[in-house]
Amino acid sequence: MKAAKTSSGSGTRRSGADPASHTRTSRGQPQRLPSPPDLLLLSLATPAATQKLGRLLAAQCQGGDLIALQGPLGAGKTCLVGGIARGLGIAEAITSPSFALLNQYRGRLALHHVDLYRLHEPAELSELGLWEAAESGGLLVIEWLDRFPDAVPNDRLQVSLDFVSLGASGRTAEIRAAGPRSQARLLALSQQLSR
Ligand SMILES: Nc1ncnc2c1ncn2[C@@H]1O[C@H](COP(=O)(O)OP(=O)(O)OP(=O)(O)O)[C@@H](O)[C@H]1O
Ligand SMILES: [Mg+2]
Numbered sequence: 001m002k003a004a005k006t007s008s009g010s011g012t013r014r015s016g017a018d019p020a021s022h023t024r025t026s027r028g029q030p031q032r033l034p035s036p037p038d039l040l041l042l043s044l045a046t047p048a049a050t051q052k053l054g055r056l057l058a059a060q061c062q063g064g065d066l067i068a069l070q071g072p073l074g075a076g077k078t079c080l081v082g083g084i085a086r087g088l089g090i091a092e093a094i095t096s097p098s099f100a101l102l103n104q105y106r107g108r109l110a111l112h113h114v115d116l117y118r119l120h121e122p123a124e125l126s127e128l129g130l131w132e133a134a135e136s137g138g139l140l141v142i143e144w145l146d147r148f149p150d151a152v153p154n155d156r157l158q159v160s161l162d163f164v165s166l167g168a169s170g171r172t173a174e175i176r177a178a179g180p181r182s183q184a185r186l187l188a189l190s191q192q193l194s195r
Contacts, residue, residue, distance in 0.1 A: 007021035040175040054083020063137040068145035110138030117144045155179025
């Protein structure tokens with residue numbers, strides 16, 4: 001009797017029939033929404049899902065890649081960078097570089113995290129060391145690049161985060177590519193999410 005009960009219990013867990021545990025798992029995962037081939041649309045129910053997307057992005061990135069993050073204040077851009085950092089093996093906490101403007105971390109790839117929100121003039125971009133960062137062979141991730149869209153080459157993954165709707169806590173992500181390098185990353189990410 002005892003053996004039969006144990007066997008039946010573990011069979012239930014293996015089959016994933018515990019609805020509560022299924023919900024917990026999927027809320028921490030980016031959920032793919034129907035999207036055309038050049039665009040990836042995702043639902044991110046929780047900050048954990050935003051960070052998981054960051055880890056998946058990091059797994060695909062290669063030295064010299066660019067990621068532009070856009071979306072309103074509080075949309076989750078820095079949270080996503082935190083996931084990217086974890087995915088690159090960086091243990092340090094990621095905070096918004098609003099005052100330093102550019103924070104750099106050592107990982108599988110060097111991570112250059114830039115926030116252009118407080119930048120006033122395009123001329124200030126050169127003082128920031130953005131060119132050096134872009135050419136250093138690391139991964140350059142820029143928040144608010146939409147304020148200075150010509151600051152870096154166009155071939156970049158553009159991740160637009162937004163609130164699901166007023167009063168709801170989740171986020172959506174739209175990921176687009178703008179050239180062969182970023183298209184290759186988008187395809188790899190899309191395949192990874194379909195597994
Ligand atoms: N998918 C999500 N669902 C709910 N909350 C989220 C999600 N992703 C991130 N958040 C939360 O949103 C808040 C704001 O995140 P974050 O600071 O990363 O935003 P931001 O876009 O960088 O803001 P800013 O424009 O001020 O730089 C944080 O509390 C974060 O945990
Ligand atoms: Mg931020």
